[in-house]
Amino acid sequence: MNKYLKFEYWNTCDLGNIYYQGGQHFIFYLDADVGEPIHEEVEEGQENGDGDFIPTYRRQMKRYRIRTGLIPDYLIDAIQRMKLHDHIELTFKSGEVEQIYNIDVEPEWQFEKYAWQGTVTLTFDMDESITVGACCDNLIIANPDPDPYWVATDGSDETGTGEYSNPWLTLGYAVTQVTTPGETINIKAGTYNLNTEVSIPVGVSIKGAGEDVTILNCTYRMPGDFSNGFIHGAILLHSSTAGTDGNQSISHLTLDGGFGGASVSTNAILVRYRSNVIIHDCIIKDFDWNGIFFYGLQVNDQFPTTWMTGCKVYNCTITNCTGMMGTWEDQGLIAGYGTDYLQIYNNTLSSNTRAEGDNGNILALRLAKRTKYYNNKSYKPSYDGEAWNFHLELRDSNGGGEIYDNEFYGGDCAIDVAGSVENTKSSYDYTYQIHGNYFEDTYTNTYHGKHWIDIEGELSEDVYIYNNLFNGGDRSFHIGAGSYGASETRRIYFYYNIARNMGKGSSAYFGNDLWIAATNTGTIVDSIYILNNIFLTDGTSRYAMKILADYGDISNVYFHNNIITDHTNATWLIIDITNGGTVDNLNITYNNLYNNFNSNTPTTPHGAPTNYTFSDNITTNPLFVSASDLHLQSTSLARDAGIDVSAITGGLDFHGASLYGAAYDIGAFEYGVNRMMILNDSIMPTINYKIPLIEH
Numbered sequence: 001m002n003k004y005l006k007f008e009y010w011n012t013c014d015l016g017n018i019y020y021q022g023g024q025h026f027i028f029y030l031d032a033d034v035g036e037p038i039h040e041e042v043e044e045g046q047e048n049g050d051g052d053f054i055p056t057y058r059r060q061m062k063r064y065r066i067r068t069g070l071i072p073d074y075l076i077d078a079i080q081r082m083k084l085h086d087h088i089e090l091t092f093k094s095g096e097v098e099q100i101y102n103i104d105v106e107p108e109w110q111f112e113k114y115a116w117q118g119t120v121t122l123t124f125d126m127d128e129s130i131t132v133g134a135c136c137d138n139l140i141i142a143n144p145d146p147d148p149y150w151v152a153t154d155g156s157d158e159t160g161t162g163e164y165s166n167p168w169l170t171l172g173y174a175v176t177q178v179t180t181p182g183e184t185i186n187i188k189a190g191t192y193n194l195n196t197e198v199s200i201p202v203g204v205s206i207k208g209a210g211e212d213v214t215i216l217n218c219t220y221r222m223p224g225d226f227s228n229g230f231i232h233g234a235i236l237l238h239s240s241t242a243g244t245d246g247n248q249s250i251s252h253l254t255l256d257g258g259f260g261g262a263s264v265s266t267n268a269i270l271v272r273y274r275s276n277v278i279i280h281d282c283i284i285k286d287f288d289w290n291g292i293f294f295y296g297l298q299v300n301d302q303f304p305t306t307w308m309t310g311c312k313v314y315n316c317t318i319t320n321c322t323g324m325m326g327t328w329e330d331q332g333l334i335a336g337y338g339t340d341y342l343q344i345y346n347n348t349l350s351s352n353t354r355a356e357g358d359n360g361n362i363l364a365l366r367l368a369k370r371t372k373y374y375n376n377k378s379y380k381p382s383y384d385g386e387a388w389n390f391h392l393e394l395r396d397s398n399g400g401g402e403i404y405d406n407e408f409y410g411g412d413c414a415i416d417v418a419g420s421v422e423n424t425k426s427s428y429d430y431t432y433q434i435h436g437n438y439f440e441d442t443y444t445n446t447y448h449g450k451h452w453i454d455i456e457g458e459l460s461e462d463v464y465i466y467n468n469l470f471n472g473g474d475r476s477f478h479i480g481a482g483s484y485g486a487s488e489t490r491r492i493y494f495y496y497n498i499a500r501n502m503g504k505g506s507s508a509y510f511g512n513d514l515w516i517a518a519t520n521t522g523t524i525v526d527s528i529y530i531l532n533n534i535f536l537t538d539g540t541s542r543y544a545m546k547i548l549a550d551y552g553d554i555s556n557v558y559f560h561n562n563i564i565t566d567h568t569n570a571t572w573l574i575i576d577i578t579n580g581g582t583v584d585n586l587n588i589t590y591n592n593l594y595n596n597f598n599s600n601t602p603t604t605p606h607g608a609p610t611n612y613t614f615s616d617n618i619t620t621n622p623l624f625v626s627a628s629d630l631h632l633q634s635t636s637l638a639r640d641a642g643i644d645v646s647a648i649t650g651g652l653d654f655h656g657a658s659l660y661g662a663a664y665d666i667g668a669f670e671y672g673v674n675r676m677m678i679l680n681d682s683i684m685p686t687i688n689y690k691i692p693l694i695e696h
Contacts, residue, residue, distance in 0.1 A: 026081070028079070034090075066121070108121075162177060172194070178204055194220060203247050215256060221264060222267065274308065291322065322361060335365070348378075439470045450475060489524070497668065512543050555582075561666045564592070583609035
């Protein structure tokens with residue numbers, strides 16, 4: 001099922017070099033529904049000699065109507081332009097595709113929040129087309145050229161005017177001529193060499209003819225060391241005043257940094273102190289340090305006083321654009337410092353083709369808030385030598401971040417929440433919500449192991465991890481408080497997740513599913529909730545969970561409604577207290593513990609926790625429907641055997657279902673709700689892809 005209605009429109013004929021030429025497809029999306037058909041009566045006939053219309057027959061036509069919600073002016077403009085094309089295709093939310101004809105557009109404008117917006121009523125039919133004359137007849141062409149400005153391989157910087165028929169030769173020259181906000185420099189198909197840094201004026205957009213046909217080979221290498229990586233790039237969007245409204249985009253082209261060749265470009269795109277910069281439908285590959293860098297800090301290691309806000313990266317393919325040299329934490333296919341509401345979605349991101357130990361982060365983010373990272377696929381090597389091998393390194397968050405509906409393949413760590421400043425929710429309800437993601441790897445690594453999600457740092461709080469599917473690798477979840485010296489980790493929620501075939505590490509340290517640690521004097525781990533998860537191993541895991549208080553203090557841990565099965569190599573839970581550490585108020589109740597070593601009993605090799613409750617757990621087979629379907633059978637004793645944790649989880653199971661039986665079930669699925677075979681190793685969980693409203 002689609003979330004939006006999709007309109008795709010184009011001309012089947014080609015009028016040459018005008019705006020509505022053939023072969024160019026345009027797309028926009030509406031979050032609306034098609035109403036029931038209405039019937040209109042149409043009369044056919046002709047005028048008599050007195051000028052009166054004489055009908056010869058009548059016929060009924062079915063017309064359809066869509067009424068939108070409030071939408072911005074640029075989308076209304078896209079709907080209006082759709083009328084000028086002779087081929088219009090509508091994809092319904094059900095997935096059905098129909099040709100539509102004879103469109104009427106009625107906008108109702110209003111001024112809302114400093115911008116024009118409106119509702120639109122669309123009326124059309126799907127049964128027949130009214131065609132007058134040949135294709136594209138009756139169009140009046142006032143200007144045979146599309147709107148300026150243009151760059152082409154056969155253009156000239158000496159005699160060109162920037163018009164379509166008389167373009168410039170280089171982008172570097174074009175940006176000196178086009179400086180008015182709101183203008184666009186169009187780059188025709190072809191291959192171009194960028195050997196200098198190109199500085200884009202505020203408000204000017206760059207648009208290629210297509211990511212596979214407009215190729216910019218970049219050879220510009222910034223001077224000095226990596227510290228200059230914050231101020232230079234092959235494409236530079238730099239303002240001297242923080243928070244400058246860029247209101248511009250870069251789209252539909254390829255940037256090639258030539259990594260491995262004689263000349264290697266460093267950064268592809270550097271955005272500094274500009275908000276509302278959108279990068280979409282681009283291929284960015286083979287740069288040395290970063291693919292895209294958003295930089296908005298005014299003072300190092302401090303949250304901005306003026307944020308860089310509203311930037312986006314979507315529908316891009318970014319490959320092999322970051323290494324591990326120097327300050328490797330600052331390098332990524334996408335990097336951001338001091339960003340607010342940075343949105344990264346619908347991208348394919350890969351950093352796994354460099355030499356061993358030199359594949360940097362997918363996303364490197366520092367001192368940011370309200371980050372939205374969703375519907376992306378990312379790839380890292382399963383093993384990369386002795387280098388840490390992250391997808392997302394998120395350092396020092398100021399709250400409101402979301403990571404959802406993504407796929408992560410390979411790597412040592414998919415999501416690392418860390419930092420030497422803080423990760424706090426600030427004025428928001430959470431620091432991060434991490435949900436609906438899929439994690440997959442089968443490699444056994446004994447050097448670093450794998451923490452699919454790692455919570456560490458000087459201070460980390462209010463992280464919600466739910467409805468994720470972990471398939472293979474080592475730990476699904478790790479709290480490493482103490483990594484930055486005396487630190488505090490508090491209010492971490494891990495619920496309705498599924499961890500399959502975890503604990504692949506051959507060493508005792510990494511051969512487990514989940515780990516909570518406090519490893520320095522003064523380190524505090526407080527209020528950890530592990531609820532309604534399934535930990536299902538293939539028998540190779542050493543144990544499911546470890547709680548380690550080594551010098552530090554762990555308190556208020558709640559382990560309820562989980563299913564833990566087949567950890568046959570070691571006790572499913574080890575509570576290890578050493579070097580003056582403490583574990584207090586540990587609650588392990590209403591779980592289904594089955595076929596684990598040592599009769600499903602936790603062990604405490606170096607001391608016992610205080611205020612420890614281990615009760616009301618069952619040890620029978622949970623009776624999954626099958627090895628690939630982890631819903632409960634009707635006779636499972638895990639049905640109605642849990643306790644109410646809805647105050648934390650919102651009362652929604654792995655499917656987002658809220659229908660419950662006599663009581664809460666143990667595990668990730670409520671019995672009888674949304675029974676779907678979704679858990680085969682090759683099948684994603686219930687991920688709903690979000691689509692941008694319109695292409696810019």
